[in-house]
Amino acid sequence: MFSGKAWRVERFGTPREAVRLQDMTWEEPKPGQVLIRVRTAGTGFPDLLRATGRFPLLGDPPFGLGEEATGEVVAVPPGSRFAPGDRATGITGFLEGWGGYAQSTYLREVSAVRVPSAMTDEEAGGFPIAFRTAYAGLVERAPVEPGQSLLVLGAAGNSGAAAVQLGKALGATVIAVAGGRSKTEFCARHGADHVIDHRTEDLTARVTEITGERGVDLIYDPVGGETAATTLKSIARGGRIAVIGLAAGTTVPLDSADILLRTYSAVGVLAGPDKDPDVEAAVWSRLTRLAAEQTITTPVGTMQSFIDVPDMIAGQGAPGPGKSVVRLAG
Template identity: 60%
Template sequence: MVTEGLAWRLTAFGDPRTGVRQEKLRYADPMAGEVLVRARTAGAGYPDAMMAAGAFPLLGEPPFGLGEEVCGDVVAVGPGSRFTVGDRILGITAFLRGWGGYAEYAYVREGSAIPVPAPLTDEEAGGFPIAYRTAYAGLVERGGLTAGEQLVVLGGAGSSGVAAIQLGKALGATVTAVAGSPEKVAFCRSIGADHAVSHRDQDLAKELRGATGGGADLVFDVVGGETAGTAVRALARHGRIAIVGFASGAPVALDPVDMLLRNYTAVGVLADAHSPAGEEAAWGRLAELAEQGLLRTPVGKVWSFDQVPDMIAEQTTPPPGKIVVKIAG
């Protein structure tokens, strides 16, 4: 069976308002390991802006579909699928092979998909997969966070940051969030951060030392640059920094001599367990915590399907909360 539907695709690097175009695509039945969904919502984020600018490391030349994550209803399954037509699921799209989620229909990677946990709305579900999977990779798989530890979350009001704040709290850590304005600081507190600090209006080094009671055990770093450098100086002995991204434009600069003298560790984070069993464990735990109401996407601005190019253009200076595109339903 072939399904047809409208999809937003990047046709040229540069300004998304001209380079992102709507096209009618034909969808063949999914291959093994994927399902096809009728999309309800899609989550957005800074990586969209990176993709449009040609700065996303894992993708080649356009044209390709944009949109890393969706919530939708399964309309077709690949051979051997554990899903059934009609299931409402959330998951990561096949964007790495050019099929995105800003589309009426989307291929979803079965190993990175779960039935939507009961508490989540369509908007919360569409904005869940990438952020919470990334937070899980940074805090659990790579960062080794344990209950009672001091966690510092950089970019706390952004997509990955909000997920790391909630997951950190769910895992029993004391969480200090860092964000860029009084409004964003208040937002971080409203979603559960124990402490929140502005990297623009406050003395970050002093505030972090005070908030963490002398030093952070783990820094979740999606920002890099100067802010991450300051957070590293606030690490306790035997602390860790989980390097997830560099929204500031530059990765954190590390000094091996300082690492040696203060006994701290830096780990790189790619949100991919590289094994079906590892992915299953990650998604199973996230589903469990979301079912308990401990993880719930703080939805920020919701855009309509016809606004996708404008939405991507705004991703370089997003308002607090998770940006979501409403597609159907």
């Protein structure tokens, strides 16, 4: 048995009201689990939704927060491919009430990997969710082909920045959309071929210019709302919009008549492990190989300490550029 502290939602509300530090114990891991001593944990918008009671498939409190974490493996069940002492990163058992904002946590073994030596703990802590989601969108659900155009909304955010990098690795021409100078400069530094500031530029006119009036082949949309609706005006015939999330708080309006007449499609993307463990292992092998080659890398933005977790979660409604990561002492 392992003991320590963990941030957990006691009741729904604002993060500073709802999230409390509690004493916890962790039993020996069951088959399918890996227990780690946490070094870093990635933060994202879903943490804010869960704290406030707006996350799909959500049970009642209490439960832990933090969908991804990195640390040293301290215990494994018989037959595990991990061993104590391994440095591992992966998706936590957050759907079962465990989370990464804790001194120890369980990773889902099917969604965990050994950390490539070139990757820091901070990069590893923010790697699994964003890149697994980008893979689900750009490879599994709405495949982007080399030479096609990929427009990424919220391109300076957790999910968007991963899609920019993975899209480039897949051979797409990437158009990054973000709001404000610091975010557009961030996108340019992280590999976008073209960057549009939706606050100061005419989004439709710029996409028309960039694509030579053809329109974009794929829209990667973790935002929704008005910005997503505007980009739909610029989708190419036969194009796709991959619906990743709703950071704007409202859905992207889809008109079936418009879809019919302009012959595009909308694809929902809710990343999860493939039912075939061999297929899922191949996904993680490809992602970690790209990370080891430094073709993709977690664009770490804000770093905060373990004691500041409620503030970090509260800030996910309007985060700065890059991936937010919590660093645990020791």
